[in-house]
Structure formats: structure tokens, C-alpha cells
Amino acid sequence: MDDLILTPNIDGADDFYAELLATHEGLDKADSDALNARLVLVLANHIGNRAILTQALAAAALKEEV
Known part of the structure; x- marks a missing residue:
């Protein structure tokens, strides 16, 4: 995978959002x-691809909804 996925890509996205809020x-x-901050670092470690993390x-940083 060479490009950041910016389209919906989470199974049960609403459930995940509820879990995050909880x-x-x-x-x-x-x-x-x-x-x-800890969640970002855990997920960045899981992704592991510096090019994707830079993207x-x-x-x-664009401050637009992704």
C-alpha cells in the first residue's frame, strides 16, 4: 500500500465512533x-509505513474533514 486511504474504510464505523467516545x-x-496521543502512536506503530504516516x-494538517 503506497497511498493513504481517505475514503470510508472501517467496518462498523459508527460502533467504533461510539466506542471511542465511551x-x-x-x-x-x-x-x-x-x-x-497514545492512540495516535499505537495506530502509527501498527501502520508502520513512514510514507503513509507522512501523508x-x-x-x-489541512484541517478539513477527511
């Missing part, structure tokens, strides 16, 4: 931000 439930802003950083 994981943040009860956390203050600092703890929620720390959870997000993901650029896409996220």
Missing part, C-alpha cells in the same frame, strides 16, 4: 488529550 467518557481535557500528517 473510552473518553469521564476524562478531563488533559487525560483525553493524552489518550488521543496522514499532511491530510490532518
